[in-house]
Amino acid sequence: MRCLECERELDRLDNEHLLQCSGLTLHEYAIRHHLPLDLLLQPDQVGSVFEVRSGTPRHPPGERARAVLQGLDWAGLVERGGDDVRIRGEVRRLDQLLWDLEQLADFGFRFRQSYDYSDETHRVVAHSALVAPAGFTRPALRPVPVPVPEPPPVFLDALAVFVAHAGDLQAGYLLLPFAEPAYARDAAQRLRRDHGVDCVALAAGGLAAGGSGEGALLRTAAPEDTRALMALLRERLAAIPDGWTRFNDAMPEATVTKELVFDAAHFITDHPAKCSNLHGGRYLLQVQVSGRIDPLTGCVVDYGYLKRIVNRLVVERFDHHTLNYAAPELAWRSSTEMICVFVWEQLIDYLPGLSGLRLYETTQSWCDYRGPTLAEYRQQGRSRLLDYFPAMDRRGDRQLIRGDARQLLSAVP
Ligand SMILES: [Zn+2]
Known part of the structure; x- marks a missing residue:
């Protein structure tokens, strides 16, 4: 040989x-x-x-x-x-x-x-x-907080090793999947207190660690926080193979799509024709994420992570449910368009690279949607389109009608 x-x-x-x-x-x-x-x-x-x-x-x-x-x-x-x-x-x-x-x-x-x-x-x-x-x-190796006789290791040294091995950069945000919620809490506190870097803890964070539900996912609050964190760790990351380059070297960009299905019923409250009847079918949802290919993983985003997030936040909520009752935002109008706007808002925190949704209600009817970026969403908040009924407060506006109704009632002999 x-x-x-x-x-x-x-x-x-x-x-x-x-x-x-x-x-x-x-x-x-x-x-x-x-x-x-x-x-x-x-x-x-x-x-x-x-x-x-x-x-x-x-x-x-x-x-x-x-x-x-x-x-x-x-x-x-x-x-x-x-x-x-x-x-x-x-x-x-x-x-x-x-x-x-x-x-x-x-x-x-x-x-x-x-x-x-x-x-x-x-x-x-x-x-x-x-x-x-x-x-x-x-x-x-002790659980945190660490009551060790010797001083704990330098936080930023440990953090750089963690980021180089487990960090995931998406659309300018750094996703940090910690194995234990206590580790994530401790790291977020120190980053904010000692270094002015803001991170948010995402609620379904355990999904990042492989579905065990034990972990916790932190994400930098804004691209400025990612830049500040990268600057803070720059020399330490550069000393680790691929530690700096995997996040910073120019790489080709790509778009990946994950397709999931759910079976659901719905009705269109005030539709003039038969769509006002309760009817059901198989919805097919395609979720697109775009971004730079990470040279260490060879991926824009891990399909497994993408699938776990969409399953937990969308499919588990909708599958075998009546969409109008599965979320207050959809009670009035569970059209493909409204569902897409709603789904986008569920996913964007976890998938900052989210670049498109396609939802098929039937093979002949589908909706394409591209919502706000995470930065826009954080600035503008939820779409007013979804908020009409959940946020309704007409006590002031409708005083006249209420007053009239009282008069009418008191006029009844
Ligand atoms: Zn040889």
């Missing part, structure tokens, strides 16, 4: 050779040369584990190591299971993972790459992770 990096003939390709000759791991080599791992590996390499130890554990661990571990923990990347603590990294994130390894040397983490045949995918897949015995990290 010939190594395509150094052109040497070898009995087998393995990490020992590849890291020497090219600095690549087998997994990266396979992708770089678009070869399936099944072809690269000898049968006895399948199921094998490659491991590199970095540094020796040191007690107490240095401040740098504790800050990096805290940032990764905020992002939910530190998995505790049995005797091990594990930090996984996708293949495009190996630079970050190896940087983490270096920073975490005081905890005795090892880099591990394993190659396993997976029944699910019918092919050999590689997994990379940092692994340390749980005992090494235990003193540093």
Whole structure:
């Protein structure tokens, strides 16, 4: 077998050779040369584990190591299971993972790459992770607030690690998915109090962390807050592989669409024809998000996140319901147009890159809608179109009618 990096003939390709000759791991080599791992590996390499130890554990661990571990923990990347603590990294994130390894040397983490045949995918897949015995990290991983004898790690150091690994930039807003609500509360407070950066906590925030409902999602309140936060973290992010460039380098833009359906009934209150009757059907909703492609994820927005948000905020509310009773804004008029305006307002906080909605009521009837940007929405507030009945207060305006009604009633013999 010939190594395509150094052109040497070898009995087998393995990490020992590849890291020497090219600095690549087998997994990266396979992708770089678009070869399936099944072809690269000898049968006895399948199921094998490659491991590199970095540094020796040191007690107490240095401040740098504790800050990096805290940032990764905020992002939910530190998995505790049995005797091990594990930090996984996708293949495009190996630079970050190896940087983490270096920073975490005081905890005795090892880099591990394993190659396993997976029944699910019918092919050999590689997994990379940092692994340390749980005992090494235990003193540093405590629930917040952290009553540690040593001073807590520098907040901004940990925050930069968190943002580089888990942040998501959309239309000038930074989405920050924290693994625990307490982490998010603490970070939002410190950012506001110590650095004048405003973040909002989004109500359905747990969805960002993968649907477990445990997490919490913060979003910078305005693009100015994103800029202030980026300026604050600039040097720290620049020291982390992809940490600065993933948010700031010029990248192509794209639009992605997720399609979801819900079955619902409705009626048009004062429609002159048969639409005033209760009738139902399958609605098909297409949600479009536009923006810059993140070079680290290769995506504008994660389809899974997009689907969870639309499911939670729209589909669960409408599916198998009568639209007129599912939201006060739609009680009078649940037309496709009104539904689109309503749906836009439900989603825009979570999807600042929202660029279009298309809603089919039947295959022949649909509505296209593009609402205000998040900045416009925050400035103008809700659409008056939806607010007529929910906000109605006619006590003043209708005094005359009320007065007349009293007169009429008192005139009844
Ligand atoms: Zn080679």
